[in-house]
Amino acid sequence: MSTHAKRERLLLADLLESVGPEAQTLCEGWTARDLAAHVVVRERRADATPGMLFKALKARTEQVREEFAEKPYEELLQLIRTGPSRLSPFALKPVDEAANTIEFYVHGEDVRRAQAGWETRAIDPVFADALWARVERIARLFGRRSPVGLVLRRPDGRTVVAHRGLPVVTVSGEPGELALFLYGRQNAAHVEVDGDKEAVSRLYEAELGL
Numbered sequence: 001m002s003t004h005a006k007r008e009r010l011l012l013a014d015l016l017e018s019v020g021p022e023a024q025t026l027c028e029g030w031t032a033r034d035l036a037a038h039v040v041v042r043e044r045r046a047d048a049t050p051g052m053l054f055k056a057l058k059a060r061t062e063q064v065r066e067e068f069a070e071k072p073y074e075e076l077l078q079l080i081r082t083g084p085s086r087l088s089p090f091a092l093k094p095v096d097e098a099a100n101t102i103e104f105y106v107h108g109e110d111v112r113r114a115q116a117g118w119e120t121r122a123i124d125p126v127f128a129d130a131l132w133a134r135v136e137r138i139a140r141l142f143g144r145r146s147p148v149g150l151v152l153r154r155p156d157g158r159t160v161v162a163h164r165g166l167p168v169v170t171v172s173g174e175p176g177e178l179a180l181f182l183y184g185r186q187n188a189a190h191v192e193v194d195g196d197k198e199a200v201s202r203l204y205e206a207e208l209g210l
Contacts (some may be wrong), residue, residue: 004130005096008104012039013080022145026110026188035107036076037069042085042103065128101135105176106183113188120190123176132175135182136160142182142209148199152178169195169203184209 027181030038041064042049049061059076068076085091090099112118123131132154143150150163153172161180171181173191181189186204193200 002129002178005100005104008101008108010081012104012108013077015108016080019079019111019115024114025113026114026185032111033069033073034065035077036073036080037065037071039104039107040076040079041068043064043088043090044079046088063113090096096195098134098137102131102138102179102183105131106179106185109176109180109185109188123174128175131179132158135175135179139182145207147202147206148195150203152182154178167196167199169193169199171203182208 016032017038019032021031021036023032025032025035027035027038039174041061045064045068045089047064089095109121112121135152139152139162141161146163146165149161149165149168151159151161151168151170153159153170154175155172159170171191171193173181173189177189177191181191184207186206186208193203195203
């Protein structure tokens with residue numbers, strides 16, 4: 001596994017363990033148990049993952065996730081920590097880095113920010129750059145449903161266009177916060193937003209992400 005993805009995997013598992021299975025998350029309707037089951041299914045049940053991308057297949061994915069959610073919570077956490085089998089594409093370092101680093105970071109924040117008295121996580125510059133690199137790659141895919149033009153900007157001025165259109169809304173923040181915004185956690189992301197008031201309102205109501 002890649003350094004970043006492995007670290008985020010273990011941090012996510014530790015967070016899930018610390019809050020307990022019934023803790024709330026930022027994923028609407030999901031407890032920590034539900035989120036843990038989602039992570040396991042995503043890596044270990046390729047037959048069920050298409051429903052994470054296509055609404056027509058969502059029912060099958062939910063059925064499998066609910067089955068996994070019935071497993072002992074400790075077992076789910078151990079499956080997250082050990083990762084997929086060697087035969088899984090996720091076991092390949094390039095795939096692990098590309099698909100899991102930002103995924104596990106966002107889900108970690110789903111757990112962290114849903115708890116009372118949560119504190120902002122300190123992100124080192126190297127990891128911030130890793131998150132930004134991923135944001136750049138997925139920006140247009142995850143921003144495709146934006147109802148307005150969407151530009152993401154780091155504090156150092158680097159930008160990426162997530163969606164072309166008018167009017168334009170510029171969202172500024174640290175890479176981790178921009179990742180959360182792009183993943184559909186607009187209300188949880190600590191960002192500054194510049195644009196027409198109505199356009200900003202529409203953006204916050206949009207279903208960004210996959």
